[in-house]
Amino acid sequence: MRFTNWLIRALDKASKFGTLVGAALCFAMMAVLTIDVILRATFNTAIYGAIELAVFALVLMAFFAQAEAFTAGRHITVDFFIQRAPAPVKTVIEFVTLTISLGIMVLMSIATMLSGLETIEEGEISFTLQLPVGYFKLAAGVGLILLTLAMLRRWLGLLVGARDGSGPPR
Amino acid sequence: QAETVLKFSTYTPAQNFVYKNVYIPMMREIEAKSNGEIKFEAYPGSALGKMPEQYDLVKSGLADISTYIPSYSRGRFPLTEAGSLPFAFETSDQGTMSLNAVTQKWLGAEHKGVKLLLLWTPVPAAFLTKGVAIEKIADLKDLKMRSAGAVANDVLKLVGSNVLTVPLPELYTALERGVVNGSIMDPVTAVAYKLYEPADHFTNLSFSSVVAAVGMNTRSWEKLTPEQQKIVMEASATAATRVGPIYAEKRREAYEVMRKDNFTMLEFSADEKKKFADMVVPLWDKWVEKLEDEGIQAKAFMADFKAAIAKHAAMKQASN
């Protein structure tokens, strides 16, 4: 049990940290592109590969923030049809749809990691800065794994809640 | 014999001339020669995936045949990148024929998971600019130039240009309002995207080429009978011969449009051309050296490749 608690806390920390890194990259992206435009307007020069840097920042930001976005209930859902259903029905429906979602995210995480490893092996590099693309794909896979773990945690919570009657966790 | 249905995927839109004049005849030829044993289902216009995804989707087998741009994924097809080296070819025909001469011996192996059917290059690109004439290397210094190719990027950096990334749909406005002074661009694309409107100079210099590939998923390929494989290869060879002439025609049309639009058409002097060619020789050498370091027999390949280019040199006169 203690190990489980430790694991959950580590997961929470990791997903919070993911958002933090994402937020920092978001700022960096804005800064790099702004400086690039200003340099061009004033000194007729540009940051070599600025756009490429921004795209890589975008990738890291988008995937690292997935886990927290899920935990915080940011993802868009259609609430209208089942909002008046009784709580137990809602819990059962959530359990079913979450099981399906979890399935696809497990597959997507693994597939993305494998695709990243393949790209590293093939040696693809970016156009301008010649950075290895595969590592960024791998990072995307890591972000998806974090998301999958966050979903798994919610899924286990539903399972445990249903068994001991304590209801779904939030 | 049961009927085999092959999915043909390409980023090229259905109304594009390469699709109409090269890919469709290739599919029809295979269908006809196989007596209807092979049928095609075509997915043009990036229906199954955008340009950079086309190689992945033929590799996985989502499509049986797809067309993709090896130059788009830098480092993934190291030897094929030779086709983009500066001043490699003078015309589409020369490039296409030279590449296909070395395809089966050298290039097929690095297109993993795929049976490489043919490679082709469009008209080599040069400089399309607005308000600036590029007649010598020094003219490129400090210009804001858009480039979409890896090697072109390196050359622009070498001559001191500022390299910018602008997607093709935004290039019109970017040129018009001076976000970029110009772009590495071939005349055919320049006309297709109406870029001749904002721009007013074109320097005719066979500066760089993009390499396009048509590949077939290995498992789909192995499912074909030897006779069917032969039919596919023959149709691919015929398709390769169709690329150069159609591009020569399109280039003539494009020049016509540019002339009507009062374009200033420029050339480098022979001296300056030589100077530029000498300047980029190190890029060729560095390229060979880098691949040799990675254990790829780039030197031996280069000998074959240069021989093929020389052999097809006659074509540049023919189609000019």
Next chain:
Amino acid sequence: MSTIAIGLLGVIVMLVLMALRMHIGFTMAVVGFVGIYIITGDWYIAFHSLGTVPYSSVATFLLIAVPLFTLMGRFAYHSGISADLYATASTWMRHLPGGLAVATVGACAMFSAVSGSSLAAAASMGAIAVPEMLRHKIDPRLATGVVAAGGTLGIMIPPSLGFIIYGLIAEESIGTLLIAGILPGIILAGSFMVVAMIWATLSPAMATRQAAATWGERFRSLGGVWGILVLFGLVMGGIYGGFMTPTEAAAIGAAGSLLLLVLRKGWSLPEISESLRETTAITAMIFMILIGAHVFNVFLALSRLPTSITDFVIALEISPIMILLVIFAGYVVLGCFLDTLAMIVLTVPILLPAIQAMGYDPIWFGVMIVMVMEMGLITPPVGMIVYVIKGVVPAVELRDIFVGVWPFVAAQVAILMLFLFWPDITLWLPGLMRD
């Protein structure tokens, strides 16, 4: 079963799962994945698509504008500019019939000029304008209805995440799309103002008039909002003039908005970091939808559903206008349940080929569907914007808000018809860009 039938079945299963409150992005990914397997008969192919799609959906230069325009709006919101926007608008307009309601539209339009989404515009203006209008005894139905309508300007007046995503999927110039939204946005804002004035004139007891402000007061009131106006001018002028790509303009917009925040509140780290975190979360959410939609669209293309719909529509012996009206009605219904961005990624790949085959301009179609989808966000039975407003002013009955929205929806329908029969209105401004 034909592939087209499989495609249709996939769409139905997807809608059912969505109705069961399954996350939209995951739903599309699951249905797409299973659909690819059913059509190709090969798990490896379906699995491989799951591996390449996430990275390639996100690693796109054009998408950089999504977080940056969101950030621009978040910085502006945290700078507390909304209250000033409202104060300025009411100084200029409060003497008109239904003056504060008219001012609300003006403030919403100004906030829309820095915010990329409708819900953000509705939430921030609702919290400020509705209590103020209620205090001045404006009919609660008018007070909430006008904020809901004003909120829809958020995605029409640039910056607009809707147009960025549409441009990405339709492969149209995002800059052109953003510029194309300006005039329709202004026309819509004007029509909402007229509706508010007519309403107030017809039942003056419900909407009291205020004393006019002096011209001195009016110009002094601009002091609080000039930053927003300059920022909008800089960003849109940059795109319109072609000095910046939309991506660069988004970066400049975000940086400028940060500057506004710092000028008003100093280096307030909690607010800056909150803006960045919210932006990151919103981006993560949007991109998961894009990833799911990408998997789903591969399945759809394989099923040939979009091509057969195009063939079907072309073969129909009905006028294109009728087909468009049916499509628009469908969007209003979908708009009741789905978010605008989700609707775009779901429907545009299916419909756009048919629309173009009928000879309509894709830029025009983008403006039209964004407008129609926004109508779905404020009409019953479900209107996301209406819920947002109910959330910020709980005292007003949901029913009253829906009633208050109707006159504005009528105005939207009228404007929609105007653009349907005179498409040139939407294409005029972007047309100038190219001359």
